[in-house]
Amino acid sequence: DTEVTQTPKHLVMGMTNKKSLKCEQHMGHRAMYWYKQKAKKPPELMFVYSYEKLSINESVPSRFSPECPNSSLLNLHLHALQPEDSALYLCASSQEVSQVDTIYFGEGSWLTVV
Protein backbone atom coordinates (compact mmCIF):
# COMPACT_ATOMS: atom_id res chain seq x y z
CA ASP A 1 0.00 0.00 0.00
CA THR A 2 1.18 3.48 -0.83
CA GLU A 3 2.18 5.70 2.05
CA VAL A 4 0.92 8.74 0.22
CA THR A 5 -2.81 9.06 0.79
CA GLN A 6 -5.06 11.08 -1.46
CA THR A 7 -8.70 12.05 -0.98
CA PRO A 8 -11.15 11.95 -2.53
CA LYS A 9 -10.47 9.10 -4.94
CA HIS A 10 -13.18 10.34 -7.29
CA LEU A 11 -14.57 13.84 -7.67
CA VAL A 12 -17.19 15.20 -10.04
CA MET A 13 -17.56 18.96 -10.05
CA GLY A 14 -19.29 21.61 -12.08
CA MET A 15 -17.43 24.44 -13.72
CA THR A 16 -18.60 26.93 -11.09
CA ASN A 17 -17.78 24.75 -8.08
CA LYS A 18 -14.94 25.14 -5.63
CA LYS A 19 -13.41 21.90 -4.40
CA SER A 20 -10.13 20.67 -2.98
CA LEU A 21 -7.95 17.62 -3.39
CA LYS A 22 -6.01 16.52 -0.35
CA CYS A 23 -2.79 14.60 0.08
CA GLU A 24 -1.02 13.34 3.16
CA GLN A 25 2.27 11.54 3.70
CA HIS A 26 3.85 10.28 6.90
CA MET A 27 7.26 9.28 5.58
CA GLY A 28 8.97 12.44 6.79
CA HIS A 29 9.50 13.54 3.22
CA ARG A 30 10.24 17.22 2.72
CA ALA A 31 9.22 17.53 -0.91
CA MET A 32 5.70 17.09 -2.24
CA TYR A 33 4.40 17.25 -5.77
CA TRP A 34 1.21 17.56 -7.78
CA TYR A 35 1.09 15.87 -11.16
CA LYS A 36 -1.72 15.75 -13.70
CA GLN A 37 -2.18 12.73 -15.93
CA LYS A 38 -4.51 12.43 -18.88
CA ALA A 39 -5.45 9.06 -20.36
CA LYS A 40 -2.56 7.32 -22.12
CA LYS A 41 -0.23 10.24 -21.36
CA PRO A 42 2.64 10.53 -18.90
CA PRO A 43 2.26 12.46 -15.66
CA GLU A 44 2.84 16.18 -16.10
CA LEU A 45 4.39 18.13 -13.28
CA MET A 46 2.25 20.95 -11.91
CA PHE A 47 3.78 22.06 -8.61
CA VAL A 48 6.64 21.19 -6.31
CA TYR A 49 6.83 22.12 -2.64
CA SER A 50 10.09 21.85 -0.80
CA TYR A 51 10.15 22.40 2.95
CA GLU A 52 6.59 23.71 2.69
CA LYS A 53 7.55 26.41 0.21
CA LEU A 54 6.44 26.45 -3.41
CA SER A 55 9.56 25.89 -5.45
CA ILE A 56 8.20 25.01 -8.88
CA ASN A 57 5.05 26.13 -10.64
CA GLU A 58 4.96 24.75 -14.15
CA SER A 59 2.91 27.64 -15.55
CA VAL A 60 -0.27 26.13 -14.20
CA PRO A 61 -3.46 28.21 -14.65
CA SER A 62 -4.56 30.10 -11.56
CA ARG A 63 -7.76 28.05 -11.34
CA PHE A 64 -5.45 25.51 -9.67
CA SER A 65 -4.15 26.76 -6.34
CA PRO A 66 -1.80 24.63 -4.26
CA GLU A 67 -1.37 24.89 -0.53
CA CYS A 68 1.04 23.17 1.85
CA PRO A 69 -0.24 23.66 5.43
CA ASN A 70 2.58 21.59 6.93
CA SER A 71 5.26 19.13 5.94
CA SER A 72 2.80 16.22 5.77
CA LEU A 73 -0.10 17.82 3.95
CA LEU A 74 -0.58 19.13 0.45
CA ASN A 75 -3.83 20.49 -0.95
CA LEU A 76 -4.90 21.47 -4.42
CA HIS A 77 -7.75 23.96 -4.49
CA LEU A 78 -9.90 23.90 -7.61
CA HIS A 79 -12.09 26.73 -8.86
CA ALA A 80 -13.76 27.49 -12.17
CA LEU A 81 -12.30 24.45 -13.87
CA GLN A 82 -12.92 23.48 -17.47
CA PRO A 83 -13.95 20.08 -18.82
CA GLU A 84 -10.45 19.66 -20.27
CA ASP A 85 -9.11 19.69 -16.70
CA SER A 86 -10.67 16.28 -16.18
CA ALA A 87 -7.78 13.95 -15.41
CA LEU A 88 -6.07 11.86 -12.77
CA TYR A 89 -4.36 14.12 -10.26
CA LEU A 90 -1.40 12.50 -8.60
CA CYS A 91 0.25 13.60 -5.40
CA ALA A 92 3.80 12.43 -4.78
CA SER A 93 6.52 12.94 -2.24
CA SER A 94 10.26 12.50 -1.96
CA GLN A 95 12.77 12.83 0.82
CA GLU A 96 14.36 15.90 -0.70
CA VAL A 97 14.06 17.84 -3.93
CA SER A 98 17.69 18.45 -4.70
CA GLN A 99 19.11 15.07 -3.71
CA VAL A 100 19.21 12.00 -5.85
CA ASP A 101 15.93 10.57 -4.72
CA THR A 102 12.80 8.82 -5.76
CA ILE A 103 9.25 10.09 -5.77
CA TYR A 104 6.43 7.97 -4.45
CA PHE A 105 2.96 8.46 -5.80
CA GLY A 106 -0.37 8.33 -4.07
CA GLU A 107 -3.23 6.42 -5.66
CA GLY A 108 -4.54 9.54 -7.32
CA SER A 109 -7.76 11.48 -7.44
CA TRP A 110 -9.91 11.07 -10.52
CA LEU A 111 -11.42 14.42 -11.38
CA THR A 112 -14.32 14.91 -13.77
CA VAL A 113 -15.42 18.43 -14.62
CA VAL A 114 -18.92 18.68 -16.05
Place this chain on the structure above:
Amino acid sequence: QKEVEQNSGPLSVPEGAIASLNCTYSDRVSQSFFWYRQYSGKSPELIMSIYSNGDKEDGRFTAQLNKASQYVSLLIRDSQPSDSATYLCAVKRETDSWGKFQFGAGTQVVVTP
Protein backbone atom coordinates in the same frame (compact mmCIF):
# COMPACT_ATOMS: atom_id res chain seq x y z
CA GLN B 1 12.63 16.54 -29.53
CA LYS B 2 10.95 15.12 -26.45
CA GLU B 3 13.10 15.05 -23.35
CA VAL B 4 12.33 11.41 -22.60
CA GLU B 5 11.30 9.04 -25.38
CA GLN B 6 9.89 5.55 -25.26
CA ASN B 7 8.23 3.30 -27.79
CA SER B 8 4.53 3.38 -27.00
CA GLY B 9 3.98 -0.26 -27.91
CA PRO B 10 2.09 -2.36 -27.28
CA LEU B 11 4.95 -4.74 -26.76
CA SER B 12 3.56 -8.25 -26.92
CA VAL B 13 5.60 -10.79 -24.97
CA PRO B 14 4.88 -14.51 -24.54
CA GLU B 15 4.64 -15.68 -20.96
CA GLY B 16 8.05 -16.76 -19.70
CA ALA B 17 9.96 -14.68 -22.25
CA ILE B 18 12.08 -11.58 -21.70
CA ALA B 19 10.51 -8.16 -22.22
CA SER B 20 12.97 -5.47 -23.27
CA LEU B 21 11.99 -1.82 -22.88
CA ASN B 22 14.08 1.13 -24.00
CA CYS B 23 14.17 4.78 -23.06
CA THR B 24 16.29 7.60 -24.42
CA TYR B 25 16.73 11.04 -22.94
CA SER B 26 18.04 14.29 -24.33
CA ASP B 27 19.41 16.19 -21.33
CA ARG B 28 23.01 15.19 -20.57
CA VAL B 29 22.82 16.64 -17.05
CA SER B 30 20.29 13.98 -16.09
CA GLN B 31 21.58 12.02 -13.15
CA SER B 32 18.82 9.77 -11.86
CA PHE B 33 16.72 7.30 -13.76
CA PHE B 34 13.64 5.40 -12.75
CA TRP B 35 11.22 2.84 -14.08
CA TYR B 36 7.61 2.95 -12.93
CA ARG B 37 4.89 0.43 -13.64
CA GLN B 38 1.35 1.70 -14.08
CA TYR B 39 -1.61 -0.60 -14.28
CA SER B 40 -4.66 0.73 -16.08
CA GLY B 41 -6.55 3.14 -13.85
CA LYS B 42 -3.89 3.05 -11.13
CA SER B 43 -1.04 5.32 -10.09
CA PRO B 44 2.59 4.73 -11.07
CA GLU B 45 4.52 2.35 -8.85
CA LEU B 46 8.31 2.46 -8.59
CA ILE B 47 10.08 -0.63 -9.87
CA MET B 48 13.71 0.34 -10.22
CA SER B 49 16.05 3.26 -9.84
CA ILE B 50 19.53 3.48 -11.35
CA TYR B 51 22.14 6.19 -11.06
CA SER B 52 25.39 4.70 -12.39
CA ASN B 53 26.36 3.21 -15.71
CA GLY B 54 25.92 -0.52 -15.95
CA ASP B 55 23.33 -3.02 -14.84
CA LYS B 56 21.22 -3.19 -11.73
CA GLU B 57 19.21 -6.29 -10.95
CA ASP B 58 16.22 -6.67 -8.64
CA GLY B 59 14.42 -9.97 -8.85
CA ARG B 60 13.14 -10.48 -12.38
CA PHE B 61 13.93 -6.87 -13.32
CA THR B 62 17.23 -5.53 -14.66
CA ALA B 63 17.82 -1.87 -15.40
CA GLN B 64 20.68 -0.89 -17.70
CA LEU B 65 22.10 2.61 -17.97
CA ASN B 66 24.44 4.01 -20.59
CA LYS B 67 24.99 7.71 -19.99
CA ALA B 68 27.31 8.13 -22.97
CA SER B 69 24.57 6.94 -25.31
CA GLN B 70 21.84 8.53 -23.19
CA TYR B 71 19.64 5.51 -22.84
CA VAL B 72 18.25 3.43 -20.07
CA SER B 73 16.54 0.08 -20.51
CA LEU B 74 14.49 -2.35 -18.47
CA LEU B 75 14.50 -6.10 -18.90
CA ILE B 76 11.74 -8.22 -17.43
CA ARG B 77 12.73 -11.87 -17.25
CA ASP B 78 10.24 -14.73 -17.07
CA SER B 79 7.40 -12.36 -17.97
CA GLN B 80 4.09 -13.06 -16.27
CA PRO B 81 0.57 -11.93 -17.20
CA SER B 82 0.69 -9.74 -14.08
CA ASP B 83 3.49 -7.79 -15.75
CA SER B 84 1.00 -6.49 -18.31
CA ALA B 85 1.01 -2.75 -17.68
CA THR B 86 2.42 0.51 -18.98
CA TYR B 87 6.04 1.11 -18.01
CA LEU B 88 7.10 4.71 -17.55
CA CYS B 89 10.68 5.83 -17.78
CA ALA B 90 11.46 8.85 -15.61
CA VAL B 91 14.56 10.99 -15.65
CA LYS B 92 15.55 13.44 -12.98
CA ARG B 93 17.64 16.47 -13.75
CA GLU B 94 19.71 18.15 -11.11
CA THR B 95 19.52 21.68 -12.44
CA ASP B 96 18.91 24.97 -10.70
CA SER B 97 19.10 23.18 -7.35
CA TRP B 98 15.74 21.58 -7.98
CA GLY B 99 15.22 18.08 -9.21
CA LYS B 100 12.50 17.72 -11.82
CA PHE B 101 11.19 14.36 -12.92
CA GLN B 102 10.47 14.09 -16.62
CA PHE B 103 8.40 11.12 -17.72
CA GLY B 104 8.33 9.33 -21.01
CA ALA B 105 5.00 8.53 -22.60
CA GLY B 106 5.28 4.92 -21.47
CA THR B 107 5.51 1.54 -23.15
CA GLN B 108 2.51 -0.74 -22.90
CA VAL B 109 3.49 -4.34 -22.28
CA VAL B 110 1.08 -7.19 -22.91
CA VAL B 111 2.14 -10.62 -21.69
CA THR B 112 0.24 -13.35 -23.47
CA PRO B 113 -0.30 -16.76 -21.83
